[in-house]
Amino acid sequence: MTVQRDSMAAAPAQGRTAYAALVREDRVHRTLYTEQRIFDEEMVKVFGGRSWVYLAHESQLPEPNSFRSVRMGLRPVIVTRDRKGDLHAVFNRCSHRAATLCREESGTAKSFQCPYHGWTFRNTGELVGTPWPRGYGESFDKSEHGLHKVARVESYRGFIFGTLNESAPSVVDWLGPAAGWLDYWIDRAPGGEVIVRSAAHRMGYRGNWKLAYDNAGDGYHPAFSHRSLLEMASRMGDSKDMSYFGVSPDEGAMRTYMLGNGHSVIDQRPNYDGPGSFWANQRPQPGRERFEEKIRAEHGADADRLLDLTIGSQINLSIFPNLLVIGNQIQVIEPLGVDRTQLTWNATTVGGVPPEVNTMRMRTQEDFPAFGEPDDQANFEEVQRGLAAPEAEWILMNRGLDVAGWQQVGPDGVVSSAATDELHMRRYYAAWLDMMSEDTAR
Amino acid sequence: MSSRIPPEYADTSSWSYHVDEQFYAELARQSALLREDWPEAGVTEIVEAQSFLAREARLIDVGRFNDWLEQFTDDCLYWVPVTAGAGDPTVEVSHAFDDRRRLTDRVYWLRTGLAFSQIPASRTRRVIGNVETTVDPVTGERLVRSNVVVHEFRAGVTKTYPGWYGHVLRQTDDGWRIRLKQVNLLDSDQIHENLTLVF
Numbered sequence: 358m359t360v361q362r363d364s365m366a367a368a369p370a371q372g373r374t375a376y377a378a379l380v381r382e383d384r385v386h387r388t389l390y391t392e393q394r395i396f397d398e399e400m401v402k403v404f405g406g407r408s409w410v411y412l413a414h415e416s417q418l419p420e421p422n423s424f425r426s427v428r429m430g431l432r433p434v435i436v437t438r439d440r441k442g443d444l445h446a447v448f449n450r451c452s453h454r455a456a457t458l459c460r461e462e463s464g465t466a467k468s469f470q471c472p473y474h475g476w477t478f479r480n481t482g483e484l485v486g487t488p489w490p491r492g493y494g495e496s497f498d499k500s501e502h503g504l505h506k507v508a509r510v511e512s513y514r515g516f517i518f519g520t521l522n523e524s525a526p527s528v529v530d531w532l533g534p535a536a537g538w539l540d541y542w543i544d545r546a547p548g549g550e551v552i553v554r555s556a557a558h559r560m561g562y563r564g565n566w567k568l569a570y571d572n573a574g575d576g577y578h579p580a581f582s583h584r585s586l587l588e589m590a591s592r593m594g595d596s597k598d599m600s601y602f603g604v605s606p607d608e609g610a611m612r613t614y615m616l617g618n619g620h621s622v623i624d625q626r627p628n629y630d631g632p633g634s635f636w637a638n639q640r641p642q643p644g645r646e647r648f649e650e651k652i653r654a655e656h657g658a659d660a661d662r663l664l665d666l667t668i669g670s671q672i673n674l675s676i677f678p679n680l681l682v683i684g685n686q687i688q689v690i691e692p693l694g695v696d697r698t699q700l701t702w703n704a705t706t707v708g709g710v711p712p713e714v715n716t717m718r719m720r721t722q723e724d725f726p727a728f729g730e731p732d733d734q735a736n737f738e739e740v741q742r743g744l745a746a747p748e749a750e751w752i753l754m755n756r757g758l759d760v761a762g763w764q765q766v767g768p769d770g771v772v773s774s775a776a777t778d779e780l781h782m783r784r785y786y787a788a789w790l791d792m793m794s795e796d797t798a799r
Numbered sequence: 800m801s802s803r804i805p806p807e808y809a810d811t812s813s814w815s816y817h818v819d820e821q822f823y824a825e826l827a828r829q830s831a832l833l834r835e836d837w838p839e840a841g842v843t844e845i846v847e848a849q850s851f852l853a854r855e856a857r858l859i860d861v862g863r864f865n866d867w868l869e870q871f872t873d874d875c876l877y878w879v880p881v882t883a884g885a886g887d888p889t890v891e892v893s894h895a896f897d898d899r900r901r902l903t904d905r906v907y908w909l910r911t912g913l914a915f916s917q918i919p920a921s922r923t924r925r926v927i928g929n930v931e932t933t934v935d936p937v938t939g940e941r942l943v944r945s946n947v948v949v950h951e952f953r954a955g956v957t958k959t960y961p962g963w964y965g966h967v968l969r970q971t972d973d974g975w976r977i978r979l980k981q982v983n984l985l986d987s988d989q990i991h992e993n994l995t996l997v998f
Contacts, residue, residue: 556881556891561990585914592907643898644818699990704892716889723892728908731916731995
């Protein structure tokens with residue numbers, strides 16, 4: 358099938374020199390968060406171009422001919438399984454007059470018929486038919502009018518990514534060392550079975566999408582941004598989970614790791630010691646006492662493992678540009694406009710555990726979206742308001758720069774640093790600058 | 800207070816022993832009951848229900864959250880589902896699934912003065928109508944459902960949240976107390992900015 362390819366979007370590229378002036382070693386320019394023109398170019402080059410973009414999880418497409426509506430940047434996209442179960446992604450945009458074909462969030466369909474004029478496409482993108490075909494002349498070739506396809510779609514152990522770049526490296530190569538961290542997160546589930554069908558907190562904020570990415574790898578903010586949560590947790594004594602951010606987070610064993618291509622991770626696990634420690638340090642969930650009693654009575658030596666499975670992974674894994682694997686949730690950054698973003702927290706269950714373990718996972722996954730994330734997003738919105746001052750041009754990302762002894766290179770070549778180092782920003786902006794400096798979308 | 804709660808866990812603002820399989824099963828039963836057709840209620844019952852809802856609404860709208868908390872039973876649930884139609888809380892997350900302890904946490908959190916999502920605090924005013932009421936044939940508790948529109952002003956922005964309430968009220972020595980408050984937002988499963996206001 359011949360697929361349609363747009364040439365590069367109309368906005369002229371600034372070129373590397375111009376963007377390099379806005380992304381310096383220690384700071385980035387405010388316009389990266391405020392200018393419509395830069396946002397428009399990001400939607401083409403960072404959420405398209407040569408980048409891989411996270412689209413969906415395989416468990417959201419559970420059977421042959423399943424589909425799910427998503428966004429790839431601002432592009433409406435349908436991720437599909439064909440009748441054999443293979444994955445595809447097509448633009449949700451009729452090749453005739455551009456109407457979206459699919460207006461459901463998810464379901465099963467072998468084909469999509471445009472509600473406007475009735476053009477019908479297979480779930481793999483080929484044009485099957487047009488109503489009253491005699492109205493098209495002999496030059497009309499159906500094979501030229503299939504849906505615009507996302508050039509490549511690959512799954513890494515259930516995480517589905519798409520790229521418009523035919524010659525992109527494989528997903529596993531692009532993930533690089535991030536794949537190993539994703540493995541840890543996935544392999545916490547018995548048999549690696551993670552299921553994303555437990556509803557989602559779709560949280561919107563009036564700020565640029567990068568504010569979410571800046572923050573996800575930020576070990577500096579919790580002691581301040583999350584004071585309300587830490588204070589709440591101390592209502593009954595110990596302040597529990599995340600209290601370790603409050604006292605010199607740079608002196609403990611917690612580290613941030615740079616994983617290439619803009620990816621990074623904060624590893625909070627060194628703050629815990631052994632099986633049952635995640636559970637013991639979690640703020641109390643509804644039903645906690647009865648649940649623990651039952652699990653310990655019925656599962657003996659295996660109880661600590663099951664209890665810990667109800668608690669988050671204690672890593673913050675950021676995969677550029679739009680996937681944040683934090684706690685037990687799969688977060689997706691969905692830009693809506695230069696100053697408006699949806700952050701979707703997909704809740705997860707796991708296979709191979711007693712049902713009450715997954716129920717307790719639900720109660721744990723309601724904690725941070727209620728009492729933590731809203732304070733973060735309030736700060737994102739206030740950053741966006743602060744950025745309205747044109748004369749104050751810069752956002753700093755210089756914490757840890759030139760601090761002796763912070764950055765270390767591991768035996769695997771991975772650079773790590775203290776958890777509050779803003780190195781994760783400096784690294785992802787280097788990747789951003791490369792993407793934005795490309796001359797074409799390919 | 801449920802007889803299923805052992806004495807050492809009797810303080811449900813600190814302990815949560817009673818939220819078990821039976822709790823979820825009873826919740827599913829009452830959640831379904833709140834969606835059934837009911838016989839027409841008498842004028843007295845309707846007026847009593849309206850009066851209770853108006854008082855509860857006022858406590859929230861003027862920010863008397865400690866007084867609001869006292870309106871709930873020890874084995875209460877304040878539930879704001881994500882899934883349209885409420886869904887199944889044993890396998891789905893909610894915006895709020897607050898037993899007495901988490902509801903106490905929520906009120907405490909609002910009053911820390913450190914929750915930046917509530918600085919400045921939400922100003923709210925809600926309008927309640929279409930009140931219906933009946934009696935739970937199993938427990939004898941009073942069921943009330945109503946339509947609601949919550950208006951919120953915060954940080955320069957006015958928002959509107961339409962939906963409906965399902966209340967399960969239990970008669971106590973101090974009058975009615977809320978055993979279940981289910982808040983069904985019209986767009987519960989869609990994008991929301993800063994849902995830290997109290998519904």
